[in-house]
Each structure stands twice: as C-alpha cells, then as structure tokens.
Amino acid sequence: NVYSVLKSELLHDPAFQFTDDSRQWVERMLDYNVPGGKLNRGLSVIDSYKYLKEGKELTEDEVFLACVLGWCIEWVLLQNTFPVLIEPVLQAYFLVLDDIMDNSHTRRGQLCWFRVPKVGLIAANDGVLLRNHIPRMLKNHFREKPYYVDLLDLFNEVEFQTASGQMIDLITTLEGEKDLSKYTMPLHHRIVQYKTAYYSFYLPVACALLMSGENLDKHIDVKNILIEMGTYFQVQDDYLDCFGDPEVIGKIGTDIEDFKCSWVVVKALELSNEEQKKLLHENYGKVDPANVAKVKAIYKDLDLQGVFAEYESKSYEKLIKFIEAHPSKAVQAVLKSFLGKIYKRLK
Amino acid sequence: NVYSVLKSELLHDPAFQFTDDSRQWVERMLDYNVPGGKLNRGLSVIDSYKYLKEGKELTEDEVFLACVLGWCIEWVLLQNTFPVLIEPVLQAYFLVLDDIMDNSHTRRGQLCWFRVPKVGLIAANDGVLLRNHIPRMLKNHFREKPYYVDLLDLFNEVEFQTASGQMIDLITTLEGEKDLSKYTMPLHHRIVQYKTAYYSFYLPVACALLMSGENLDKHIDVKNILIEMGTYFQVQDDYLDCFGDPEVIGKIGTDIEDFKCSWVVVKALELSNEEQKKLLHENYGKVDPANVAKVKAIYKDLDLQGVFAEYESKSYEKLIKFIEAHPSKAVQAVLKSFLGKIYKRLK
Ligand SMILES: [Mg+2]
Ligand SMILES: [Mg+2]
Ligand SMILES: [Mg+2]
Numbered sequence: 288n289v290y291s292v293l294k295s296e297l298l299h300d301p302a303f304q305f306t307d308d309s310r311q312w313v314e315r316m317l318d319y320n321v322p323g324g325k326l327n328r329g330l331s332v333i334d335s336y337k338y339l340k341e342g343k344e345l346t347e348d349e350v351f352l353a354c355v356l357g358w359c360i361e362w363v364l365l366q367n368t369f370p371v372l373i374e375p376v377l378q379a380y381f382l383v384l385d386d387i388m389d390n391s392h393t394r395r396g397q398l399c400w401f402r403v404p405k406v407g408l409i410a411a412n413d414g415v416l417l418r419n420h421i422p423r424m425l426k427n428h429f430r431e432k433p434y435y436v437d438l439l440d441l442f443n444e445v446e447f448q449t450a451s452g453q454m455i456d457l458i459t460t461l462e463g464e465k466d467l468s469k470y471t472m473p474l475h476h477r478i479v480q481y482k483t484a485y486y487s488f489y490l491p492v493a494c495a496l497l498m499s500g501e502n503l504d505k506h507i508d509v510k511n512i513l514i515e516m517g518t519y520f521q522v523q524d525d526y527l528d529c530f531g532d533p534e535v536i537g538k539i540g541t542d543i544e545d546f547k548c549s550w551v552v553v554k555a556l557e558l559s560n561e562e563q564k565k566l567l568h569e570n571y572g573k574v575d576p577a578n579v580a581k582v583k584a585i586y587k588d589l590d591l592q593g594v595f596a597e598y599e600s601k602s603y604e605k606l607i608k609f610i611e612a613h614p615s616k617a618v619q620a621v622l623k624s625f626l627g628k629i630y631k632r633l634k
Numbered sequence: 635n636v637y638s639v640l641k642s643e644l645l646h647d648p649a650f651q652f653t654d655d656s657r658q659w660v661e662r663m664l665d666y667n668v669p670g671g672k673l674n675r676g677l678s679v680i681d682s683y684k685y686l687k688e689g690k691e692l693t694e695d696e697v698f699l700a701c702v703l704g705w706c707i708e709w710v711l712l713q714n715t716f717p718v719l720i721e722p723v724l725q726a727y728f729l730v731l732d733d734i735m736d737n738s739h740t741r742r743g744q745l746c747w748f749r750v751p752k753v754g755l756i757a758a759n760d761g762v763l764l765r766n767h768i769p770r771m772l773k774n775h776f777r778e779k780p781y782y783v784d785l786l787d788l789f790n791e792v793e794f795q796t797a798s799g800q801m802i803d804l805i806t807t808l809e810g811e812k813d814l815s816k817y818t819m820p821l822h823h824r825i826v827q828y829k830t831a832y833y834s835f836y837l838p839v840a841c842a843l844l845m846s847g848e849n850l851d852k853h854i855d856v857k858n859i860l861i862e863m864g865t866y867f868q869v870q871d872d873y874l875d876c877f878g879d880p881e882v883i884g885k886i887g888t889d890i891e892d893f894k895c896s897w898v899v900v901k902a903l904e905l906s907n908e909e910q911k912k913l914l915h916e917n918y919g920k921v922d923p924a925n926v927a928k929v930k931a932i933y934k935d936l937d938l939q940g941v942f943a944e945y946e947s948k949s950y951e952k953l954i955k956f957i958e959a960h961p962s963k964a965v966q967a968v969l970k971s972f973l974g975k976i977y978k979r980l981k
C-alpha cells in the first residue's frame with residue numbers, strides 16, 4: 288500500500304522532530320482527507336507510462352514510482368479541495384461560538400472573538416503543510432533521478448496554477464457580491480483551465496513523460512490537448528450537475544443554489560433574451576426550490592441539453608483531429624485512452 | 635528596488651493568466667504583508683556572501699541575486715506570520731457577523747454561517763499561494779545555476795520545518811485547552827528551533843554558501859551552530875517581552891496575557907516550588923493586570939533576570955567556542971558577525 292508508505296515517511300521525516308500530538312494531528316488530517324479520492328490520477332500516471340513504454344513490462348520499481356507520483360497529484364487535489372473539506376470543521380466551530388454568544392454576552396463574547404480566529408490560522412497552516420509534503424515525497428523517491436529537477440519544476444508550476452485558479456474561483460464567487468454579470472465564457476474557461484485541467488489532465492501525463500526521459504519543452508502540443516480535454520471534462524461536470532441522473536452521478540447537484548460559475552449558466556446567459564436574463568439574475572443562487580425551478584425552466588426553453596450535445600460532439604472531433612496529428616503513436620495512445628474514458632460519460 | 639521587480643514578475647507570471655481582480659488581490663496581499671519586514675534576513679544573505687568571498691568585490695548581479703534570496707526568506711517569514719497578520723481581517727469579518735446576528739435571527743443567521751467560512755477558505759488559499767511564490771522566484775532567477783536543485787531542496791526542507799514548527803506552536807497553545815503543564819524546556823526548544831531558527835538563522839547562511847559553490851552536506855556543523863544561535867535569539871525575544879524596556883523594544887509585551895510558551899514561564903516552572911507553581915497555573919494567560927502582576931512577582935522572587943544573564947553568557951561562550959573550532963576563517967567571520975549583532979541586544 289503506497290499511501291501507507293508515503294504517510295509513514297512523512298510522519299517520520301528526519302528533518303522534523305514531531306511531538307506525539309503533532310504527529311497525530313497530521314496523520315488525522317491526511318487520513319480524513321487523502322485516501323477518499325478515486326485515485327483516477329494516480330492510475331493515469333501508470334497507464335500513461337505503460338503506453339509510453341510501448342508494451343514493455345513495467346518493473347516493480349517503476350510501478351511503485353508511478354504510484355508515488357499519482358499520490359503526489361492527489362496531494363495537489365487535496366490542497367485544491369482542502370478549503371471545501373474543512374468547511375464542516377469551520378462550521379462546527381462557528382456553531383459552538385453561536386451557542387456561547389446566545390447564552391452570554393459581551394464578556395464571554397469577547398473571549399470568543401479571541402478564540403475563533405485560531406481556526407482560520409490552523410486551516411491556513413494545514414494548507415501550507417500539505418503544500419510542503421509534496422517536495423518531501425519527491426525528494427524521498429526521486430532525488431537521484433536525472434529528471435528530478437524537472438519534476439520539481441513541473442509540480443511547482445502546476446501547483447502555482449492550481450492555487451491561482453482556486454483564487455480566481457474564490458474571489459469571483461465571494462458571497463455578498465452575487466453578480467451574475469461577471470460570469471462569462473472566458474472567465475469560466477480560465478477558472479477551469481487553471482483550477483482543474485492542469486493538475487488533473489496535464490500533470491499525470493507530464494509525470495509519465497518525465498519518467499520516460501522526455502523533455503517537456505518539446506511537448507507543448509500534448510499540454511494544449513490535455514488542457515482542452517480537461518476543460519471539456521469540467522463542462523461535462525457542470526452539465527451533469529444539472530442534467531445528470533442523481534442515481535448515476537451519486538449526488539444531487541446544487542450548482543444553481545450555490546451560485547456556481549457553471550458552464551450551464553454561462554451558456555444560458557449567452558443565449559437568453561433580456562427577459563430570460565432578468566429571470567436568471569433574480570433566481571440564480573437561491574436555495575428555494577421555486578427559484579431553482581425557474582432557472583431550470585429557462586435552461587429547458589433554451590434547449591441547453593441540445594446545446595451541450597452539440598458542444599460535446601464538436602469537442603470530441605476537434606480533440607481527435609489534434610491527437611491524430613501527433614507524430615508519436617505512443618503519445619496518441621495515451622491521449623486517446625484519456626479521451627475514451629470521458630467521452631459521453633454519464634457520471 | 636528588488637521587491638518591485640519580484641512582485642511585478644509574480645503578477646505577470648506567464649504560467650497564469652490573471653484577471654484584473656485577481657492580480658489586484660495578490661498585489662494587495664503582498665504589499666500589505668511583505669515590505670513591512672526589517673529585511674534583516676535579506677541583508678544577512680549579502681553580508682554572509684561577502685565574508686565568504688573574502689573581501690572580493692561583489693558584482694551587481696551577485697548583489698541582486700543575494701537580494702532575491704533575501705526576499706525569498708521574507709516570503710518564508712510571511713507564511714510563518716501570515717496567520718497572525720490576517721487575524722485583524724478575520725476579526726473584522728467576525729465582527730460584521732456579530733452585528734448581523736445581533737440584529738436579526740435564524741434566517742439571516744443561517745446565511746451568515748454559509749458566508750463566514752469563505753474567510754477561512756481564502757486565508758488557507760492565500761497561504762498556499764504564498765508558498766507557491768517562492769519556487770517561482772527561484773526559477774526566474776536561478777534556473778541556470780549549478781546549485782539550482784540544491785536551492786530548491788534547501789527551501790523545501792526549511793519551509794517544511796517552519797510550517798511544522800508553526801503547527802506545534804498552534805496546537806500546543808490552542809485556546810480552550812490552557813494547560814501550563816505542557817510547557818517544558820524540550821517543547822520550547824523544539825518550537826523555537828523549527829519555527830524560527832531554521833529560516834531566520836540557517837537559511838540566509840545556507841543560501842550564501844550555495845551561491846559560493848559550497849556543498850551543504852559538508853556544513854552540518856555550521857547548521858548546528860546557527861540553530862543554537864537562533865534558539866538563543868528567541869530566548870532573548872521571550873526575555874525582552876517581559877523584562878525589556880517597552881520604549882526600546884517598541885511594544886508592550888503580552889506573552890503572559892497571551893499564554894505564550896515563553897522561555898521565561900518555562901524556566902519559572904522549572905525553578906518554582908509547589909506554591910509558586912500553583913500561583914503560576916492560576917494567573918498565567920489572563921488579561922487582568924492583577925493576574926499579570928502576580929506572575930511577574932513570582933518571576934522576581936525566582937530572580938529570572940539573573941537566571942537569564944547566566945544563560946546569556948553561557949550561550950555566548952559555548953557559541954564562540956564552537957565557532958572558533960571551525961576550520962574556515964571566512965565561515966567563522968560569517969558566524970561571528972551574526973552573533974555580534976545579537977549578543978546582549980536590548981531590542
Ligand atoms: Mg443564534
Ligand atoms: Mg461540479
Ligand atoms: Mg443543479
């Protein structure tokens with residue numbers, strides 16, 4: 288179990304002397320957050336590397352190293368979703384605070400203000416700690432590889448992009464400034480590209496390329512195709528949130544209620560007339576089912592399901608064309624395998 | 635102005651397409667937090683490098699690069715103090731929340747709970763963003779240097795240590811679990827070593843050593859001396875918080891009120907009898923001046939000023955002995971210059 292190995296190395300890193308409390312703190316944070324993932328990205332490093340080796344059997348060591356990189360990618364994801372994951376924890380604290388405030392007044396209330404911010408502090412520090420784990424894992428397992436420095440540069444660049452994408456997302460959807468007119472296709476594309484596509488599509492393939500001894504500067508086209516594909520993947524995600532079968536996707540979408548900058552609402556804004564636009568502004572981002580129903584009615588009037596089907600087949604054709612223009616059959620195989628896994632997905 | 639150059643490069647990093655809002659967000663966050671520092675660390679990279687070059691004049695380029703590293707160290711400091719710096723921002727949000735709650739009830743209160751956590755999320759993301767800036771700056775200016783990979787490893791290791799030290803500090807001084815019996819000399823030493831000494835004493839010298847073409851693995855003794863010195867520096871800081879002249883140190887210390895794991899209280903606990911210990915437990919970490927006065931009275935009874943003076947001269951002697959045992963006169967000069975700056979400091 289590669290995760291256990293990595294976790295144990297982090298908890299016994301010779302560069303730091305843990306106290307029992309702090310070791311337990313990190314272990315809990317990791318166990319609570321990391322292993323739940325689907326590990327798609329981890330597997331996709333191995334898959335991609337296999338294609339690049341063109342059928343040659345992987346050694347045990349190669350499989351292990353590809354898994355380590357897969358887990359490093361999960362760590363990037365974790366930084367990305369960390370804010371959302373800790374929300375329940377923050378909520379719990381705020382509820383405790385609420386209780387204290389209801390029962391007493393200024394004096395104890397004062398004490399409270401003093402206490403509460405620590406939660407934000409600890410959250411901020413946990414985020415930085417996670418960011419720091421990735422280079423530790425890379426150093427433990429890749430320090431002697433010729434591509435070590437490129438691997439560090441790659442993770443540094445993609446993590447910077449991911450955190451920056453997350454930032455745009457957080458500040459545009461900041462509560463209290465609900466303004467639908469900010470939601471445009473270029474903004475949606477930018478958030479998706481940086482927040483999702485780089486780390487979940489480009490990063491696994493780039494890792495596999497480095498393991499195969501390739502120079503990433505010579506694979507800008509591969510990067511561009513994967514970013515395109517990642518964008519398409521996120522558009523599907525947005526579409527399924529609203530039009531997917533909850534039984535199949537395993538949850539009931541709430542992007543409308545949550546005022547998300549979803550491809551669906553951005554497309555609807557593009558296509559709607561003044562009256563429809565007005566209704567969208569009035570009803571988007573509210574929890575009341577009556578508001579949600581009005582938004583969905585507009586989506587129906589605009590035939591967004593048809594618009595999406597069109598988008599989906601056009602994206603597919605474009606991606607296939609780009610992929611088939613690539614000189615290497617092995618790289619084509621990697622990219623087609625990615626595309627095959629997501630094309631017309633229902634969940 | 636090196637800071638302006640670095641900031642501008644970060645705000646126009648070709649790896650990310652900023653929106654106007656997001657560029658402004660980062661610029662404000664940096665301007666608000668970064669340039670205020672005393673830049674001791676930045677200057678100490680240049681100073682150390684000068685000694686290592688044994689009198690040879692530095693080129694303009696060398697001065698610039700040493701400054702870049704100095705600023706990178708300020709960025710590490712910023713991650714470290716970031717939680718504290720954003721506390722006023724968090725507080726402001728909580729106060730707004732408080733108002734809303736006082737004026738209305740459940741319905742608007744509910745909305746609030748939904749809103750508030752975003753502050754924690756943004757704080758966590760800003761922290762990660764800062765962590766990501768450092769490798770961007772290093773790549774922009776050191777990518778072609780033979781010591782680039784060692785520089786990345788150095789910053790990665792020290793940042794991991796700093797964030798981990800910060801974590802122990804946050805979780806041991808977590809409000810609501812005020813328990814003085816946790817405060818021991820080994821714990822104090824561990825917090826100080828990891829949270830402060832690595833990045834503010836070891837890191838600048840290690841940067842200068844790398845710029846001079848040295849292998850850090852051969853300078854473990856230099857590291858150990860600097861960690862010792864950083865610890866001594868923090869003990870002074872703790873001492874001055876309580877016994878320093880507020881006019882000279884420029885602030886009124888509140889470590890007692892803040893329930894800090896300070897060298898002074900840890901030493902007091904070590905030296906006190908049962909009755910004094912009981913009084914410390916009862917009075918430490920309270921805002922009321924009457925409580926603070928009782929703590930200070932015990933410090934006086936235990937002659938902690940004398941105990942500190944003894945500690946200070948012993949530390950100095952020990953450090954000088956270690957430094958003079960070092961084979962290189964240039965390295966000795968670096969270390970003595972550091973020590974000279976802090977020995978018997980009053981602020
Ligand atoms: Mg209430
Ligand atoms: Mg979604
Ligand atoms: Mg929905």
Ligand SMILES: [Mg+2]
Pocket residue numbers: 396732736
């Ligand atoms: Mg109140």
Ligand SMILES: [Mg+2]
Pocket residue numbers: 871872875
């Ligand atoms: Mg202090």
Ligand SMILES: [Mg+2]
Pocket residue numbers: 875876886887888889890
């Ligand atoms: Mg004091």
